[in-house]
Amino acid sequence: MNINQKSVDALRILSADQIQKANSGHPGLPLGAAPAAYELWAKHMNHNPKNPNWENRDRFVLSAGHGSALLYSLLHLFNYEGMTIDELKNFRQFGHLTPGHPEYGHTVGVESTTGPLGAGVSTAVGMAMAEAHLAAKFNKEGYPVVDHYTYAMTGDGCLMEGISYEALSLAGTLKLDKLIVLYDSNNITIEGDTDFAFTEDVAKRFDAFGFQVQTVEDGNDLETIGKAIENAKAEKNKPSLIICKTLIGYGSPAKVGKASAHGEPLGVDNVKEMREFLGWESQEAFEVPADVYANYESIANEGSKKEEEWNAMFERYSKEFPEARKEWDEFFSDIDIDKIMNSDEYWNYEDKAMATRAVSGNIINILKDLYPNMVGGSADLAPSNKTEMKDEGFFSATDRSGRNIHFGVREMAMTAITNGIYLHGGLKSFCATFFVFSDFMKPMIRLAALMGLPVAYVLTHDSIGVGEDGPTHEPVEQLAMLRSIPNLNVFRPADYTETAVAWASAMKSEAKPTAIVLTRQNLPQIEGSSKDAFKGAYVISEAKDKDNIDLIILASGSEVELAVAAQKEIETTGKSVRVVSVPCMEIFESQDSQYKESVLPSGVRARLAVEAANPMPWYKYVGIDGDVVGMTTFGASAPAKVLFEHFGFTTENVVEKAMNLINR
Structure with missing residues (x-):
């Protein structure tokens, strides 16, 4: 058996062993998608386990987060910080780095918390947008300091969820050519064959989105998968979908192709039979041959060399463009809140009645000058939400430099994308819609709170003050809903000063998102209002x-x-x-x-x-x-x-x- 095949099978064995020891988990995707994951991580993806936060690394999001055992196996074999064999042995156990679904900020190498299907691939769209915007901002001729890809691995379930339609439709519209989605197409869900509920032609749908679409008929064919990835990287006008036809539970003769392979352990006897089927030389759980570890170490060293080459280029760039380097450091550093606190313009206001949405609009246009890495937009409601940053252009397929974003009528995807923009690094992101539509946003706000992302959600038209639009547009229960989410600040300001405090708090927040809930109607400036609102x-x-x-x-x-x-x-x-x-x-x-x-x-x-x-x-x-x-x-x-x-x-x-x- 050649070393590449052994390395693929190591992912399968370790994944099955994790799930069996925990007596809990999802072996189907790790067994079927291991070849695509190995081919990507080993041959095509730039990453450095010794510096997982290298700015120009490629991003990888396991959108089908239930397949987390596969990601943990990759992180272990590539020797990412903390991912020891003992962590694999404690899969899904309290206090360990291997939770049931990947968690950002908890496990080194996890780029985004995933689990709710469709969320990961939608977040990846935001990462790709961030890469494109930063490339337009910082790249100079001969110096592609921002030049990397965003990969998402997804499955049938992700592509059934409506959020993926929203996000990937926008990705096609924006021609995000550095977004590459690998689709583990095994035609099985928990209830059985996907034909029960999902018979659409996915390739045609993505073609309609504006994607390059390729199909790999044999998901075990490393060479064909590799060629498809390189074809996707060569496409300069479209995002890409690679449909990998796989067999769920491949390697387990008793489970392959069955719905039971999706979400339950294989069983001790079936794990043993899988080892025999794959020709695995050891029957000991969690035992990996030395030559497999050596192969992964060699690949990891190549990743280190890639970063060293980038570092050398970045040093030359810094000397030739010192102002750009200074701005780079500002973009990739924590927000300097003193800019707000010391700004007379920010805190001064005219003593007249104003809707807090209008106040927020004025503040946004002060903030955008204080913080040039602030980007954001609205779900087709910028004129009502007052969120447009004046004279900053709109991010589009033809203008990556625009700081405003047309999200279209896509509230849930908008929120995931906003999270992804922040997760990428270098940018401070916000998004906006009517408060009543926070119902659509809630799952992705919850993920931001879980990840501790300091993004801002601007939610206007906050009460029955909406008036004639009626009860469908008048939020009643939404404040209670948002306040019930742990690690989320919900501001409902009364006037200019409190709105200014809300935005300042959102900007300085380091580990939680902020919802800023604003009125449609005018409100007076209140005499006792003060910065005590902090x-x-x-x-x-x-x-x-x-x-x-x-x-x-x-x-x-x-x-x-x-x-x-x-x-x-x-x-x-x-x-x-x-x-x-x-x-x-x-x-x-x-x-x-x-x-x-x-x-x-x-x-x-x-x-x-x-x-x-x-x-x-x-x-x-x-x-x-x-x-x-x-x-x-x-x-x-x-x-x-x-x-x-x-x-x-x-x-x-x-x-x-x-x-x-x-x-x-």
Whole structure:
């Protein structure tokens, strides 16, 4: 047996052994797709295990994340940091580097968290866009300092999910010629043959997208797979799809081609039979011949040489173009938040009523000058979301330098792509749509939170203030939904200062995404609004007798104005009322107990929260003695003023609720 075939079979054996020892996992893809993975990683993909974060490495995303045992086997054999044989032996066990699905930031060599099908390949589109934009920005004649490919390995399930349609359609439109998708086509899903639910001609679909499409009839044919990859790299006008016809569970005579190979261990006897079928010389689990390790080490050393060559070129580039090198370092460094904090333009505003979406638009156009690596766009709503960066052009098939992105009506893919742009490195990304459509974004926002990506999601038209468009477009439960996601900051600012704080917080965030939820309607600038909003909640209007508070009113966004108006009316009766603005519950929860007590003294149990949304998140603050003026039904189609009155968001109703609490 030649060394290449032994190296392929090592991936199969190690994957099967991991899954069998854990008695949990998905052997089907690793066994069938091992040849394509080996051919790519060994012969065509530039990567350096000694420096996994080399800027010009090729990116690889295992979109079919259930096949994680294959990726861990690759990382082990190439000797990526931490991926020891003991880690493989602890596949899917607590506290180890080999979780059931690959996790970015947890395992070295994993470029993106994957698992939800279609998410990975969609994220890869963002990585390819980032590569193209940075190449346009930094490359000089003779100095291709940004010149790499993004590879995604996907399966039938990924291509059934709607998000992949969205993302890959855009990839074709943008002619992302350095995106190469390897499709493990084995015609099997958990329930059986794909013909039950998936009979479309995938090749024709991708041809319609604008992809180069190739088919490898035998997924075990390394030479043909290699030629297809090189053909894809030679294509300079289209992204590429390589359809690899494989047999799920190949190598296991008892399981090959069966649905049971997809998501359950092969069984001890079948693993033994697989070793015999493949001609594997050892029956010991996790035992790999020395010549296989030596082969992978030799390939890894070639990767090191590739980086050394790039480093030498980059040094010459830096000497010849010192300003470009300075800007490069700025792009690939952490955000300097002092640029915001020390900017008079950023914090100064005109004292007039403005929708917070309009405020955000002004801020974005200050930020884009402070941070030239900021890129983003909207799901066909930039004029409404106010997210266009003026005079910065649009990223397209003919202009890679544009910093604005036309995502089209593709909210879920937009979010995954935005995540991918950040994951690539070098760029700070954001995206936008109407708040009600965060329902479409939620799975990818969740992944960003899981990965700790400091991306920003701009969500406008935040309440029944949408008005005449009616309940389909009026978000009611979405704030509660987003606030339920761990590691996500959700800002709903009340005016200019709080919106500026929201954006500053999003820019300086290092390990979590931020949702910035903004109004359609104009709001006044509130007298007590301040940078204390950085603490998540603060006293925006103090009680006339702060040592003897009768009631605390809590509110966010457009309802802070209403809370202050109610406070003034209640205090004419001699009662003492504090108003607390809560632009970001998550940040407030991170404050120490002393600060939280200073804002919401535990001795004041008469508390009223006001927010034009589902009341659920507020009960932890108002307690059993408090009350919430919120939305417990869907909205309606009518002018915003009519709706706010109908649903009780009036000074009169808030005052009545407040007095009931005080008098209780």
